[in-house]
Amino acid sequence: MHNVWTIARRELYAYFSSPIAYVTMAAFLGVMGLLFYLFLVFVQQATMDPILGSGWIFFVLILYAAVVTMRLLAEEQRSGTIELVLTAPVRDWEMVVGKYLSSLILFLIMLLISAYQPIILTRVGDPDIGAMLSSYLGFFLVGAALLAIGTLTSTFTRNQVVAAILSIAIGVGLWLVEFLGSRSPGTFTGDLLSQLGLFSHYFDFIDGIIDTQHVVYYLSLVAASLFVATRVLEARRWR
Amino acid sequence: MIEAENLTRYYGPTRAVHDISFHVDKGEVVGFLGPNGAGKTTTMRMLTGFLPPSDGTARVADFDVFHDSLEVRRRVGYMPETVPLYPEMTVWAYLDYMAALRRLPDRKVAVERVLQACGIGDRADSMIAKLSKGYRQRVGLAQAILHEPEVLILDEPTIGLDPRQVTDVRALIQEIGREHTVILSSHVLPEVSQTCNRVLIINKGEIVAEGTPDELTSQLQGAERALVRIADAGPEAAGVLERVEGVIGVEATADGAFQISYAQGHDRRAELARAVVEQGWGLLELCNVGMSLEDIFLQLTTEEVDPKGFPKPLESGKGEQDA
Numbered sequence: 001m002h003n004v005w006t007i008a009r010r011e012l013y014a015y016f017s018s019p020i021a022y023v024t025m026a027a028f029l030g031v032m033g034l035l036f037y038l039f040l041v042f043v044q045q046a047t048m049d050p051i052l053g054s055g056w057i058f059f060v061l062i063l064y065a066a067v068v069t070m071r072l073l074a075e076e077q078r079s080g081t082i083e084l085v086l087t088a089p090v091r092d093w094e095m096v097v098g099k100y101l102s103s104l105i106l107f108l109i110m111l112l113i114s115a116y117q118p119i120i121l122t123r124v125g126d127p128d129i130g131a132m133l134s135s136y137l138g139f140f141l142v143g144a145a146l147l148a149i150g151t152l153t154s155t156f157t158r159n160q161v162v163a164a165i166l167s168i169a170i171g172v173g174l175w176l177v178e179f180l181g182s183r184s185p186g187t188f189t190g191d192l193l194s195q196l197g198l199f200s201h202y203f204d205f206i207d208g209i210i211d212t213q214h215v216v217y218y219l220s221l222v223a224a225s226l227f228v229a230t231r232v233l234e235a236r237r238w239r
Numbered sequence: 240m241i242e243a244e245n246l247t248r249y250y251g252p253t254r255a256v257h258d259i260s261f262h263v264d265k266g267e268v269v270g271f272l273g274p275n276g277a278g279k280t281t282t283m284r285m286l287t288g289f290l291p292p293s294d295g296t297a298r299v300a301d302f303d304v305f306h307d308s309l310e311v312r313r314r315v316g317y318m319p320e321t322v323p324l325y326p327e328m329t330v331w332a333y334l335d336y337m338a339a340l341r342r343l344p345d346r347k348v349a350v351e352r353v354l355q356a357c358g359i360g361d362r363a364d365s366m367i368a369k370l371s372k373g374y375r376q377r378v379g380l381a382q383a384i385l386h387e388p389e390v391l392i393l394d395e396p397t398i399g400l401d402p403r404q405v406t407d408v409r410a411l412i413q414e415i416g417r418e419h420t421v422i423l424s425s426h427v428l429p430e431v432s433q434t435c436n437r438v439l440i441i442n443k444g445e446i447v448a449e450g451t452p453d454e455l456t457s458q459l460q461g462a463e464r465a466l467v468r469i470a471d472a473g474p475e476a477a478g479v480l481e482r483v484e485g486v487i488g489v490e491a492t493a494d495g496a497f498q499i500s501y502a503q504g505h506d507r508r509a510e511l512a513r514a515v516v517e518q519g520w521g522l523l524e525l526c527n528v529g530m531s532l533e534d535i536f537l538q539l540t541t542e543e544v545d546p547k548g549f550p551k552p553l554e555s556g557k558g559e560q561d562a
Contacts (some may be wrong), residue, residue, distance in 0.1 A: 010328075010562065080323035087289050
């Protein structure tokens, strides 16, 4: 774990010493703030549901995760710094997890900043705090899964743009499969596709329900992505 | 310290390294010499555990580079050819990061020590992106010796440096080489003959010669050469010299002298002197010249070898064969 933390710390340093952290946060929080304003003014309800449950924010989250993670391993492979890290006594998985962890921490920092919205809501109304917390937990889990996918696609290539496009494609694909599944409800493939859907596991959190199966879904997505990412990194050496 | 047995490495169908075996003893400074694309970098990467060999094994400090990769990596310091660094970090932050990955107990002391050793103390707080090539090279070297490794592997450590920096880096390597085992690669001959106790000449993925610079010179001399300088030599001089018994080649040098070659152990200097004097010419100079490491290098790594066994005269780009 020591190496994981060392790598994550350096990566955070890199995020904040480049414009990436600030620009992505500003863009995400800007969109989220706009949604908050629009819904608060027009819906006049003290709830985060319209914001955290909106398709707009899903799409922004997919883009955000792709942009934040695209350089993680692609850049190391392009510049060759990966050769230095992996000739130090660092295991491949430690590198993958360390990189991933940094993007997760960055995401968490951003979510904490966005907490001004629910705090405002508690001032102006009487929101269901439990539901808000579970929405946030769900949103964090979706983000965690997307960041893991981004970390994975970043191992595929030394080109950051390619990595970002791949992770956007996978994110949107995972979002859309549930609509594909809902076309044939009751059949095996239909149910399977619905279950695979990235956001189909999310709406229970919005309703204030924390269901283990959903938590397991997101955590498995994270574990699987990071596992494959480690394998891809290993496989690079054999080619 | 290092034992390589039948190391082979393919990149897809391309064979980069073929059946290389060698050993390096503790405290030796060994040079890999070869044209670009000869397989030097690939061999080094296999020794550092970065690339697994396709076939064969290598042991560093008695640990297998593949099965005990982490143990090997703990004992090896490595500077890749391109000296990859993180441009957005300061020199200090970067070295501190590498020291943390190496789990050094006292990072501050270690970083300060290598900053001093590599002469970059004054740039500790500079961003790596703003450093000149020479400084980057030294940062790469500093990173490689942070953990006082038993084995130091340096891929083209002086490439792209100006002459002064080259001298500095070589001196640094020699100093490190007093206590550590060092492998360095180069396609610059003087570098290898100056800094290394032993040289492995690699071409097309195979070791074509091995020995100390002196050994190589004597072992590989299939022939000896003499330099003859004649006053007022006419155009027929080359022909006259060629007709001397035992001479197998005459080559005019740029400054008007002649390089005469004859079979090893058959000194023809007396006969040459007699021939010159018989012609009534003035003999200004006559001496034996050995074969320089440069000649051997070219002879071993250049495809078209003269039928008489001599390298073609040095042409630009001759040593730059691509794999």
